Each structure stands twice: as structure tokens, then as C-alpha cells.
């Protein structure tokens with residue numbers, strides 16, 4: 001298979017982890033006789049510095065011309081505490097999601113047996129956890145109108161949702177549930193929000209098309225508890241953009257390291273794969289960033305194109321590395337300094 | 352001291368737990384020679400059934416005429432899955448908060464040594480945790496304009512904040528931090544939301560008035576992780592209404608039981624005290640509901656009126672009950688069936 005892959009490695013630790021994923025994909029291409037062509041472009045703070053825009057037109061063009069996008073991370077603390085900054089790296093990511101129509105963010109959360117001890121949760125509570133979160137990604141309060149009064153003393157953000165926006169991501173979530181344990185939990189705040197009541201109505205109506213799937217509802221505050229109290233109760237979770245941001249980061253603690261979680265952002269025409277961790281600027285260039293989430297994103301990319309054996313090979317290599325503790329310091333109690341690229345080398349060699 | 356206390360016990364397990372709190376307050380009144388006068392009124396689903404409104408005028412009148420309100424819980428599943436219901440119990444609670452101007456919701460979260468094992472988190476991660484969450488309670492997306500299109504296919508919720516709304520709750524949070532470990536963490540989503548950027552600006556400006564307090568910022572998605580990964584890093588957390596709803600329920604898992612968490616909702620003229628757990632309809636009238644959160648709310652009520660020794664006595668009684676495992680089944684591994692009212696009796700007797 002021939003795939004054009006846009007590589008947007010971004011800020012902080014983005015480049016170093018993405019490099020490992022590219023390395024692994026190249027090994028897969030060689031081993032399975034595929035042709036993967038990688039082209040890089042700037043995004044985030046680094047793009048602001050170079051072009052003034054966090055998501056330059058050239059980058060958009062490259063993405064549109066590619067079959068898939070491998071994304072690193074964006075964000076730089078120098079923008080975070082400056083509420084008046086007109087341009088922020090995050091705008092690049094949001095624009096990218098919107099312009100490419102990546103409306104579904106998919107985040108699998110698994111408790112690896114090898115890492116039960118690394119989790120802040122008791123092993124018996126999390127063993128066997130296998131959740132897949134579907135977060136709506138191009139609507140809601142992220143993209144609604146924002147206002148700031150002239151005197152700067154009041155502000156608004158609008159959360160808006162339409163039936164179509166809900167249906168398209170919900171279809172993906174229902175289908176995912178059909179291929180798994182057949183349970184879908186809609187997380188919302190229908191006791192307070194009009195948009196949540198719309199979500200509940202639309203998803204309830206759709207349920208008849210997926211009669212083999214059990215549909216449940218959970219208020220977001222309760223969900224935030226249940227994910228910690230009893231994560232095994234969940235199969236597929238579906239939720240809107242802002243709640244998904246919070247709930248999926250929260251769920252990431254189950255696995256023991258946010259450095260293990262990958263995500264796919266899917267639309268009708270494009271697909272992007274990225275680790276869920278951020279740019280973690282404090283760790284930049286120290287060789288301590290865990291590349292596994294990025295490498296798992298590469299596996300999700302392959303699965304998206306039905307390259308199932310290829311993805312399975314990557315997953316096997318990762319499990320081996322976890323088992324042997326060929327891992328970065330965040331997960332390693334045995335060896336002192338296995339670097340980001342050493343982990344990548346191990347997985348590459350395994351393949 | 353003479354106090355007029357309005358008792359709004361509400362739905363589900365509300366009445367049974369509130370009864371225990373009233374019993375305990377009566378014991379305190381007798382022991383310390385105070386005069387507490389209790390008057391009850393309806394709120395929530397039960398009020399809808401009786402008057403058509405979840406927060407009848409008579410209840411509002413009673414609250415306004417009282418020094419403090421003791422609240423139980425509201426909510427009934429029959430309203431939750433009916434997106435088209437015009438009247439919902441939760442509206443009663445929201446109206447109450449708004450009409451009485453209860454703009455600050457204060458939720459202490461502590462890891463009791465006796466209960467470290469009951470928590471889903473590893474004891475070493477939570478031992479010593481002592482957080483106080485200040486949630487803004489009468490603004491944000493809860494109270495902004497809501498719309499539903501005529502065809503019922505699109506909906507909006509507006510999140511709005513003004514400088515005054517932020518300042519009044521932030522002052523309380525800064526002051527609380529001054530009396531504690533002098534650290535305040537503002538939780539927001541300033542990389543996406545205009546309202547969050549306003550929060551960050553206003554709170555940053557206020558910090559110079561509280562130069563002994565260290566102010567930190569955390570994005571809500573990161574906060575949702577940090578609260579589980581390392582809860583001990585927090586002292587006082589300040590946040591807006593919706594984020595506070597999620598974060599404080601999430602934090603409640605630290606203590607091992609949501610049945611242990613009390614809250615105060617404070618305004619310039621009124622104050623209300625309630626357990627943070629909901630109406631838990633499945634447990635209604637079974638005698639299994641944990642009354643401690645409600646009894647701790649009573650302790651917070653006393654502290655609000657500077658009845659420090661009285662509150663300390665209640666807290667001591669509660670610790671004793673935890674220590675002896677005179678607790679409801681949610682916390683009890685030793686005795687089989689200690690009921691809601693038995694726990695209340697024990698604490699009453701201790702006083």
C-alpha cells in the first residue's frame with residue numbers, strides 16, 4: 001500500500017516522540033513492503049515563530065494532500081499566562097481539526113497488566129479495564145462564538161450543537177460498541193444544559209438502529225467519579241467536546257502513564273493520529289519523553305487503513321518493551337536511563 | 352445563640368440523612384445551651400408533586416427568613432431521561448442558589464486515615480490530602496441563555512462571566528488559602544475559552560492583594576489528571592461553575608466515600624449546607640444511606656456562625672464513629688447492618 005503521511009511534530013517533546021513513530025512506520029513499510037512517504041510541516045508555537053500563524057496555509061495544504069496525519073504536540077508556556085495574546089499555538093490545533101473536519105476523537109484507555117503498579121489506582125480496581133472514548137471534536141463550546149466586552153470586564157463562550165454534529169460521531173461510537181462489548185454510555189449534563197438534552201434526544205432516537213447495543217446515560221459529574229471508582233463498567237463512552245477533553249484526560253491516569261495513550265481524530269475525508277499527552281516543554285530534548293503514545297498512534301493509523309497485521313506487530317513490540325522494561329524513566333523502576341530514542345530503536349529492531 | 356434553620360430535605364435519601372443532621376444539631380443546642388429553631392419546606396421532585404414547582408414561593412420565603420439552610424438532596428430518575436420535561440427537580444436547586452445569591456460553593460476534601468483502604472486510590476498517593484474547592488455557583492453555563500431551535504434540531508447554552516462574579520468568589524478563596532497552606536490553584540481552560548481568560552486576568556490582578564498566597568494555574572483537563580495522580584499538591588482550588596461540578600465530584604473519590612463530603616454554599620446574605628451526594632433513589636428508605644456528609648454539613652453550618660467548639664465536637668464524634676466502624680455498609684467491613692439512624696444515634700449520644 002502507498003500512503004502519503006503528513007508529519008506535524010509541533011512543539012516541546014512533539015518532534016522527538018514523533019521521530020520514533022516515523023522510524024517505526026519506516027520499519028513496518030520495509031518489513032511488509034509498503035510505500036510510506038513522509039512530508040513534514042510546521043504547527044503550533046514553532047509555526048507562529050516562523051510564519052506568524054499557528055497553522056500556516058502550507059501546512060493545511062499538505063494535510064489536505066495527504067492520506068493521514070501524524071501529529072506530535074503543541075503548546076508553549078509563554079502563551080498560557082498571557083490572556084491577551086492574539087495568537088496562540090492551540091488555535092493551530094483547533095483550526096486543523098475544524099478545517100479538516102476531524103469530528104471524532106477516539107481515545108482507547110487500557111490497563112496494561114505490566115503497568116498495574118504504575119497506576120495511582122489500586123490494581124484490583126483497574127485490572128482488565130478496556131474503554132474507548134469517542135469525543136466530539138469540532139463543535140460545542142470550543143468553536144462557538146466568543147465575546148469580550150469593550151471594557152474587558154465580561155466575556156462569553158457559546159456552546160452550540162446540531163443534530164448532524166451529534167449523529168455523525170454517535171454513529172461511529174455505536175458501531176465501535178457493536179464490535180466490542182456492546183455497551184455505549186453517553187456522558188452529558190442533561191439536567192442543566194439544553195445542548196445535553198439535545199444529545200440525549202438524538203442518541204436515544206438512534207439507538208433503535210443499533211438494537212444490539214445497550215445505551216446508558218451518565219451525568220458528567222457522576223462520570224468523573226465512576227471512571228475512577230469502577231472503570232471496568234465502561235465499554236464505549238460518547239461525549240461532547242469539552243466533557244470529552246476532561247473525561248479522557250482523567251481516564252488516562254488508569255493506564256499508569258499518559259505517555260501510553262494514543263488517539264485518532266477522524267473525519268469523513270481526513271484522519272489524524274496523535275499521542276494525547278501535551279508538549280511537556282520541561283522535558284524537551286532531555287531524552288526522557290515516552291514515545292509509546294506516539295508509536296501507538298502510528299499503530300492506530302495503520303488500523304485505520306486496515307493494515308491489521310502491521311498494527312498488531314507494533315502492539316506486540318510495545319508489549320515486549322513494557323515487559324522487559326525497555327521504557328523511559330516515567331515507567332521504569334529497573335534501568336536508570338533508557339532514552340526516548342532507545343525505546344524507539346528497540347521497537348524498530350523488534351519489527 | 353439563636354438560629355433559625357430552614358430544613359429542605361428534598362428527594363430520595365435526602366430526608367433520612369437530613370434527619371440525622373437535625374438530631375445532631377439538637378443535641379449540640381442542648382449541650383451548649385443554644386436555641387436552634389427548625390422549620391421544614393419542600394424542594395425538588397417532592398415539591399413538584401405537591402405544588403407543581405421544584406422551588407415553591409413558600410420555600411423561598413422560609414429560606415429568606417432563616418439564618419441558614421440545611422439541604423438534603425434532590426433529583427428523581429423519572430425526570431432524567433425525559434429531555435422534554437418542562438419542570439425538573441434540579442431547577443429548584445438552581446433557582447434556590449440564584450435567588451439567595453449563593454455564589455460560592457465550598458467543598459473540603461480530606462483523606463481520613465481510617466478510610467485510606469476504602470479509597471480506589473493507593474493509600475500512599477492520598478494520605479494527608481487536604482483540599483478545599485471553591486466553585487463559583489451562580490454563573491457560567493448553568494445560568495446563561497439556553498435556546499432550542501423550533502425544529503428541535505439545534506440547541507445552545509451560553510457561558511457568561513463578569514469581573515464582579517469572579518472577584519467575589521475569588522476573594523473568599525484567597526482568604527481561605529491565607530488561613531491554610533497559602534496556595535491557590537485556578538482551574539480553567541484559558542487556552543480555549545474567553546471566559547477562562549477573563550478568570551485568569553481578574554484573578555491574576557487580585558493576587559497582589561494577597562501577596563502571601565502563591566497563585567498557580569491549571570487547565571481543567573490537566574487538573575482532572577493531577578487530582579488523581581497527586582492530590583497532595585493542592586491546597587485551595589478555585590474554579591468556575593461547570594468545571595467545579597466535575598472536579599469536585601471527581602475529587603470526592605479520594606475520601607473513599609462520597610457519603611463523607613459536605614459542602615457550604617455561601618452568599619453575602621444567606622448560607623446553605625448540604626452533602627455533596629445526590630438523592631440516590633435506589634437507597635431510599637433502606638437505612639443504608641450514609642448520614643455523615645449531612646452531619647458534616649451541620650458542622651460547617653456551626654463553623655459559619657463561629658461555633659467552633661460545637662463543630663469540633665461533631666467532627667470528633669464522626670472520627671470516633673469511623674474509628675469504631677459505627678458506619679453504614681458503604682464503609683463497613685466489620686458489622687453487617689448499621690443503619691443510617693444508628694449512625695446518627697451514635698453521634699448524638701457521643702455529644
Ligand SMILES: CC(C)[C@H](C(=O)O)[C@@H](O)C(=O)O
Pocket residue numbers: 075090093245542543572
Ligand atoms: C491543546 C488543547 C486545545 C486540546 C483540547 O482542549 O482539545 C488538548 O487538551 C487536547 O485534548 O487535545
Ligand SMILES: CC(C)[C@H](C(=O)O)[C@@H](O)C(=O)O
Pocket residue numbers: 191192221426441444596
Ligand atoms: C443536581 C445538579 C444540578 C447539581 C449541579 O450540577 O450543580 C449537582 O450536581 C451539584 O453539584 O450540586
